[in-house]
Each structure stands twice: as C-alpha cells, then as structure tokens.
Amino acid sequence: MKKLIFENETLYIEKEDSIIPWVKIFPKKECKELSDCDKSTRDLLINTMLTVEKAMIEFYHPEKINIAMFGNYLPKLHIHVMARFKEDSHYPEPMWGKEQRENKLNLPSFDEFKKILQEKLK
Amino acid sequence: MKKLIFENETLYIEKEDSIIPWVKIFPKKECKELSDCDKSTRDLLINTMLTVEKAMIEFYHPEKINIAMFGNYLPKLHIHVMARFKEDSHYPEPMWGKEQRENKLNLPSFDEFKKILQEKLK
Numbered sequence: 001m002k003k004l005i006f007e008n009e010t011l012y013i014e015k016e017d018s019i020i021p022w023v024k025i026f027p028k029k030e031c032k033e034l035s036d037c038d039k040s041t042r043d044l045l046i047n048t049m050l051t052v053e054k055a056m057i058e059f060y061h062p063e064k065i066n067i068a069m070f071g072n073y074l075p076k077l078h079i080h081v082m083a084r085f086k087e088d089s090h091y092p093e094p095m096w097g098k099e100q101r102e103n104k105l106n107l108p109s110f111d112e113f114k115k116i117l118q119e120k121l122k
Numbered sequence: 123m124k125k126l127i128f129e130n131e132t133l134y135i136e137k138e139d140s141i142i143p144w145v146k147i148f149p150k151k152e153c154k155e156l157s158d159c160d161k162s163t164r165d166l167l168i169n170t171m172l173t174v175e176k177a178m179i180e181f182y183h184p185e186k187i188n189i190a191m192f193g194n195y196l197p198k199l200h201i202h203v204m205a206r207f208k209e210d211s212h213y214p215e216p217m218w219g220k221e222q223r224e225n226k227l228n229l230p231s232f233d234e235f236k237k238i239l240q241e242k243l244k
Contacts, residue, residue: 032186033175033179033186033187034171034172034175034187034189035172035175035176035179042172046168049156050156050157053155053156053157054157057155057157063194063197064154064155064192064193064194064197065155065156065191066190066191066192066193066194067156067189067190067191067192068188068189068190068191068192068216069187069188069189069190070186070188070189070190070216071186071188072185072186072188072206072213072214072215072216073214075185075186084194091194092194092195093194093218094190094192094194094216094218096215096216096218096219097218097219
C-alpha cells in the first residue's frame, strides 16, 4: 500500500495525495475524539505529530505548519499535518478553503522526506 | 474584553464570534509552531485543549469536535476547538470550507458553557 509511510504497534501514518507535503496520523485503536483515546495512545499521537512537524520544518522550510483534526466525514480520529508555502494553491487559506492560485511549488521529493521521517520515528 | 473567557499565567482563551461553539487557545509566550513552545507550555496547551473538548462534548453533545492549528494569516500559534453539528452551516465541511446550508442550530447559551468551562479550568 503506497500511501502507508509508517506504522508501529499504536499508530500508522499515511501520505495524503496533495501537491503539498501532507500526512495523516491514525491511531490503530480507533477512537472518535482525541479525548476518547487512552492516555498512552494520545501521548504517542501528539509526540508523533510533533516529530512530523519538526521533520517537515527541517526538510521543507515551510512558511507555516498546519494541523487539523476534523473527521466529520469519517468520525474516526486522525491528525492532518501539512507544510504550507506562500506559493501553494491555497495559502494563506487552509487547504479546505478557497483556492487562491495555480500551484507554483517546486519542492524536493517526498520520497526523500519519507526516508528521513521514517528514520526519526524509529 | 468580552471575547476573553479564561486566562492563567501560561495561556488565554478567546471565544470566536461564530454560530457554533468555538474557542481559540493562545500561549502567552508567543511561538510560531507548537514545536517552538517550551515543553511545559505545550503540555498545558494540549491539556487545556482536551479539557475544552471534553467540556464541549458534555455540554453540547456535538456530532464531532474539530481542532485546528493554522495561523497562516497571523503566524502565531493558537488552537481552534469547535463543536460541530449536523445542522450547522458547514457540516460535514470544515468551518473554513464551503457553506452547506442556512444555519439551523438552536444551542444552549454559550454563557452557561463559559461558566462550566471556567470552573473546569480552575
């Protein structure tokens, strides 16, 4: 499964199909809201979110990191972590907002980032 | 200042002017990204976010909690916590997405929720 980029006993991470660097972190033990997770799962989700954030900052030097937990369509907790750039299609709107321009990004390969992230998450 | 609903030494909480229950949590020591905050500030932000989430669930019984950290317009970390309902203006889209319908919500008073939240955050 190509979109799966990491997993351990507690969680897995998928790549979102997008022009920006965007991953989604899912707990394996499903819960609807973050406060429904047991504490150790929640702590690991938050720490993993921070590791992804820091890895994106280091690798892509984005304008801003965007984080979201919605789950309205599928009421199953997951955390979106996105690297945002002034030149991306929606900036400064969220990726769910109105498109602002044709995408002009020219980013280093996600495969390279994936390798670095996998190393950091080990 | 009417929109300020809570503060302590580390953070403050504002009400967002919206038809849905929506608050924003700001650290007093400004940082751009969550990973830029010192650990004790970050832990308190996350715990406060969870307290707000649980208080909203208990008081409003929403369809889903939505959480977001964007800060693209103002690159200063803050956490949005929103209670979402099937009948709200944007559901199941995020509040930043396309409006889906005229708002049909009839919710209990935010002032009542504010009092309960303030009590829980003490």
